[in-house]
Amino acid sequence: MTDQPTGRRVVAWTSLSLDGCTSGPRGTQYDTWLYEHAGHEQTGAYFESIWRGADTALLxxxxxxxxxxxxxxxxxxxxxxxxxxALGQWLDSVEKVVFSRTLTDAKWENSRIAADLEPTVRELKAAPGRDILVLNSASIIQALLRAGLVDDLRFAVVPTILGGGLRLFSDDLPDSKWRLMETTTLAHGAVGLHYSAEA
Structure with missing residues (x-):
């Protein structure tokens, strides 16, 4: 038997196209594929099962x-x-940490700005609380993968090929192994995937 990990878990959540993009070329596809996916009732229920376990959001x-x-x-x-x-109320009330070197004012309630990703996330992981959820931010997910700070990957893979755009998995990510924890098939053809990092 292996020891169970201690501390809070960092859960990276995003929706992906079949060709691995989180947004289309120049963001032009957002209002079609991603908006339609997010509007399905099953998508809302699936995402609710993820965000209800978190009390900090990273963006x-x-x-x-x-x-x-x-x-x-x-x-x-x-x-x-x-x-x-309910999701909107959670977004209002949850602790939100925004990673930016240019933003000077985070006016949305319960928000704070942080410039240094890795030390901030290490502090959050060591503090008491529930999951730390990365909300759809590919650059944050990539940086945390490079630092070895992602415990769980949660994706909704949408049956759309964008033919370009912002890819989640860039070529400079380090090798890592993941264990499949759960798959969920949504009615409109998307598939929810949950992977946990192997020790």
């Missing part, structure tokens, strides 16, 4: 600014469904 500047510009309005819209509203 890059671009995702943070995008989330902060739309989620408060979605959360307060009376037409928003209960599951989406």
């Amino acid at each position: 890059g500047r671009t995702n943070y600014e995008g989330f902060a510009s739309v989620w408060p309005g979605i959360t307060r819209d009376p037409a928003t469904d209960d599951r989406t509203r």
Whole structure:
């Protein structure tokens, strides 16, 4: 029997195209493939099973600014469904750490800016709490993979080929091995994958 890991787990979450991209060329595909995927009820239920286990969210500047510009309005819209509203309330209340060397003011409640990724995440992992969830930020996930700080990879692989864009797995990532923990098939053809790092 191996010893169980101690401390909080860093869970990297993102949606991927079949060709491994988190966004299309110049971001032009966002409002089609990713928005449609996120709008499916099963996607919402699957993601809820992930975010409910976390009490800290890590974001890059671009995702943070995008989330902060739309989620408060979605959360307060009376037409928003209960599951989406619950996600918005979690996003409002969760501790949010934004990694940026250019952002000077994080106005969304419970947000703070950090410039140094690795020491900040090591501090968070050593502190008491639940999972630390990286929200869709490819650059943050890549940097944490290089530092060996990702405990779990959680993907939704969407049946779309973008033919280019921002790839999650860049050529400079170190070798690593992962153990498949769970697969989930969503009704619209996406597949949820959960991998844990092998010791």
